[in-house]
Amino acid sequence: MPPSNSSGSLPELFERLRGGAAARALLDRLRARAAPASLMEVCGTHTAALFATGVRGALPPSLRIVSGPGCPVCVTPGREVEKAVRLACTPGIVLFCFNDMLRVSGLDGSLEDARAFRGARVRSMYSPLDALEYAAGEPALKTVIFGVGFETTIPLFASVVRRARARGARNLFLLPAFKLLPPALDAILGRPGARLDGLILPGHVSAVLGADAFRFLAERHGVPGVVTGFEAADLLRGILMLLEMIAGRKAEIRNGYSRFVSARGNEAAVAAIREVFVPRDSIWRGLGAIRSSGLGLRDEYAAFDAEALLEGEIPDVPEPAGCACGDVLAGAKEPEECLLFGGRCTPSSPVGPCMVSGEGACAVHARYRGRCA
Numbered sequence: 359m360p361p362s363n364s365s366g367s368l369p370e371l372f373e374r375l376r377g378g379a380a381a382r383a384l385l386d387r388l389r390a391r392a393a394p395a396s397l398m399e400v401c402g403t404h405t406a407a408l409f410a411t412g413v414r415g416a417l418p419p420s421l422r423i424v425s426g427p428g429c430p431v432c433v434t435p436g437r438e439v440e441k442a443v444r445l446a447c448t449p450g451i452v453l454f455c456f457n458d459m460l461r462v463s464g465l466d467g468s469l470e471d472a473r474a475f476r477g478a479r480v481r482s483m484y485s486p487l488d489a490l491e492y493a494a495g496e497p498a499l500k501t502v503i504f505g506v507g508f509e510t511t512i513p514l515f516a517s518v519v520r521r522a523r524a525r526g527a528r529n530l531f532l533l534p535a536f537k538l539l540p541p542a543l544d545a546i547l548g549r550p551g552a553r554l555d556g557l558i559l560p561g562h563v564s565a566v567l568g569a570d571a572f573r574f575l576a577e578r579h580g581v582p583g584v585v586t587g588f589e590a591a592d593l594l595r596g597i598l599m600l601l602e603m604i605a606g607r608k609a610e611i612r613n614g615y616s617r618f619v620s621a622r623g624n625e626a627a628v629a630a631i632r633e634v635f636v637p638r639d640s641i642w643r644g645l646g647a648i649r650s651s652g653l654g655l656r657d658e659y660a661a662f663d664a665e666a667l668l669e670g671e672i673p674d675v676p677e678p679a680g681c682a683c684g685d686v687l688a689g690a691k692e693p694e695e696c697l698l699f700g701g702r703c704t705p706s707s708p709v710g711p712c713m714v715s716g717e718g719a720c721a722v723h724a725r726y727r728g729r730c731a
Contacts, residue, residue, distance in 0.1 A: 380591040381411075381413075381589075381590035381591040381594055384591060384594035384595055384598055385413075385416055385594055387598060388417070388418075388594055388597060388598045388601065389418055391598075391601060391602075391605070392417075392418040392420050392421060392601065393420060393601070393604070393605065394420045394421075394422075395420070395421055395422070395555040395556065395600075395601060395604055396422040396424065396553055396554055396555050396556075397421065397422070397423050397424070397554070397555060397556045397557070397558060397597065397600060398423075398424050398425070398426045398546075398554050398556075398557050398558065398689050399423060399424075399425060399426065399428075399558040400426040400427070400428040400539065400543065400557060400558060400559055400560050401426075401428040401558075401559075401560035401561065401562065401563070402425075402428045402429035402432070402715070402717025402718065402719070402722075403428075403560075403561075403562065403588060403717060404428070404558055404560065404561075404586075404588065404593070405425050405428070405429075405717065405719050405722045406716070406717060406722045406725075407588040407589075407593060408423065408593060409722060409723075409725070409726040410726075411588075411589065411590040411593060412590065413590055413593045413594060413597075414726075417597070421597070424554075424689040424692070425686060425687070425689065425693075425719035426543070426546065426557075426687070426688075426689055427537075427539070427542050427543075427546070427642060427644065427645060427687045427688070428508075428539065428560055428717075429687075429711075429712065429715050429717045429718050429719070430506050430507045430508050430536075430537055431456075431458045431459055431462060431506060431711055431714060431715035431717070431718065432643065432683060432687055432711045432712045432714075432715055432717075432718045432719075433537055433542075433642045433643045433644065433645070433687055434459070434462065434506055434535050434537075434643065434711070435641045435642070435643050435674075435675065436462075436463060436464055436465065436643075436674075436675025436676070436677070437464075437641070437672055437673070437674050437675050438506075438533075438535040438641075439459070439462050439463065439464040439468070439469070439675070440464030440465045440672055440673070440675055441464075441533060441665075441668060441672050442455065442459070442464070442469060442502075442504045442533060442535075443464040443465075443466070443467070443468070443469055443472045443478070444668060444669075444672070445502050445533065445664060445667060445668065446469060446472055446473070446478035446479060446480045446502075447472055447476050447477070447478045448667070450498075450499060450500055451479065451499065451500045451501075451502055451667065452479040452480075452481060452492070452496070452499050452500070452501055452502070453469070453478070453479065453480050453481070453502045453503075453504055453533075454480075454481050454482075454483040454486070454488060454489035454492070454501065454502070454503050454504065455469060455480065455481075455482065455483065455503075455504035455506070456482070456483060456504075456506060456507075457482045458714060458715045458716065458717075459504060459506055460473075460480070460482065461708060461714045462711045462714050463675070463678070464675055465673065465675050479499075483503075485514065486503050486505070486514055486515050486518040487514070487518060489501050489502075489503045489518070489530065490518050490521060490522060490527075490530060493522070493527060493529050493530040494525070494527070496529075497529055498529075499529065500529050500531060500667065501529055501530050501531065502531045502532070502533055502664045502667070503515070503518070503530070503531070503532050503533065503664075504533050504535065505532050505533060505534045505535055505536055506535050506536070507536055507537075508536070508537055508538070508539055508560075508562075508563050509538065509539065509563045509566045509567050509631070510562040510563050510565070510566055512536050512631050512635070512653065513566065513624075513627035513628075513630045513631055515532065515534075515536070515634075516630040516631050516633065516634040516635065517630060518530075518532075519532060519634050519655070519659055519662050520630070520633070520634060522662060523659065523661075523662070528661075530662060531662055531663065531664035531666075531667060532655065532662050532663065532664055533664035533665065534635070534652070534653055534654055534655060534663075535652070536635070536652060536653040537640060537642065537651060537652060538637070538640075538650070538651050538652065538653065539560065539563050540567070540571055540572060540574070540575075541648050541649065541650055541651035542642060542645060542648055542651055543557065543572070543575055544574070544575065544578070544579075545642075545645055545648045545651075546645065546688060546689065547575060547578075547579040547581055548579065549688075554581055554689065555581070555582075555600075555604050556581060556582050556583065556584070556600035556601075556603070556604055557572075557575065557581060557582070557583035557584070557600075558583075558584060558586060558593075558596055558597070558600070559572055559583045559584060559585040559586070559611070560585070561585060561586060561587050561588060561592075561615045561618065561619060564585040564613075564615065564619045564623065565618050565619050565623065565624065566623050566624050566627050566628065567623045567628065568619070568620055568621050568622040568623025568624075569585045569611060569612075569613040569619055569620070569621050569623075570611070570621045570622060570623075571623065572585070572611045573611045575611065576609040576610050576611050577609075579609075580609040581609060582600055582603040582604065582608060582609050582610055582611070582612075583600075583610075583611045583612070584596040584597075584599045584600050584611075584612050584613075584614050585611070585612070585613045585614060585615050585619050586599075586614040586615050587614070587615045587617075587618065592614065592615065595614050596614045596615075599612055599614055631653070633656075634655065634656060634659055635653035635654065635655060635656060636653065636654055636655075636656050637650040637651075637652070637653060638650065638652050638653065638654045639651070639652065640652025642687075643677075643683060643684055643687060643711065644683060644684030644685065644686070644687035644688045645684075645687065645688055677710075678709045678710055680696075680697055680698050680702075680709075681696065681698060681703070681709050681710035682695065682696035682697070682698070682699075682710075683696075683710035683711055683712040683713075683720070686712050686719050686720060687712065687719075692723070693712065693719050693720040693723040693724070694723060694727070696710075696720070698710070699713075699720060699723075699724070700724060700727070703720065704724060705721050705724055705725065708720075708721075
């Protein structure tokens with residue numbers, strides 16, 4: 359972890375940020391009442407924002423901040439990547455995926471490797487809408503979308519599948535590898551020996567699900583959580599709210615991002631998810647099998663399921679030797695505790711998925727290592 363800075367120099371960075379004066383005041387309040395605590399920032403965007411805003415380096419050393427499973431690329435197991443690789447290598451199929459997924463390895467390499475050395479047809483997409491339009495223009499090809507993401511992006515995939523059915527499309531398919539965050543957090547807090555005093559909850563996911571979707575975590579596990587945004591003042595306010603609840607022995611879920619997040623969320627987006635998808639058990643890298651933490655297509659949309667295009671058994675894919683991504687995603691290790699970090703595993707030459715994605719904890723730590731900001 360980069361060294362903490364308690365000298366007061368880091369607030370100079372806040373002056374260059376929107377809300378800098380508020381951030382400085384919040385930091386002073388936080389330092390005045392900080393007590394030892396272990397907090398998990400669930401969201402990969404929060405991981406990066408804590409460093410980029412200077413907040414991470416400004417926090418008192420008594421606060422331990424660990425990353426969680428909030429990077430969809432990172433938690434997607436190798437077996438799902440192998441499915442995508444095999445589909446992309448199948449004649450007559452072109453596979454679309456987000457750019458971050460290109461370098462995550464399956465059994466015999468990544469999608470990028472398959473495109474370079476095995477003739478696979480792989481295209482990066484900015485949005486799954488790109489694949490929908492491509493399929494309309496290439497009716498002789500089967501177009502497969504590799505669906506990776508959390509509740510933030512899943513509604514868009516649902517919308518694309520609904521549009522495809524409305525158009526009568528017969529050559530568009532979805533390989534769903536989606537993950538649902540609430541069941542994963544439930545699994546982490548339910549682990550024997552879990553030592554988390556509070557959760558910095560994801561602002562983007564909460565904008566879809568609503569802050570109330572996480573209330574069960576406090577009620578079931580007695581751990582407080584705060585939904586917060588991504589600016590310095592947001593982060594400091596959220597951490598301060600957590601520390602106040604911890605000090606008062608209160609286990610509640612509070613919304614510190616009310617300008618974008620409501621209690622009930624985006625009901626239309628949630629309805630779209632429920633119309634197209636049904637919960638199913640899913641494997642998470644580092645966490646294993648978690649009940650009802652993934653999504654499959656409902657029977658009404660089964661014609662769009664790319665799983666039907668796969669031939670043969672898809673084996674499990676072992677984790678890269680020496681890689682500690684699983685422990686990092688579970689909050690059990692800091693990235694720097696991995697023996698590969700910064701040596702064999704770097705952003706330019708990643709071994710594990712946490713170094714591949716721009717929201718992966720290892721990539722973020724590597725980008726800011728040695729800096730207080």
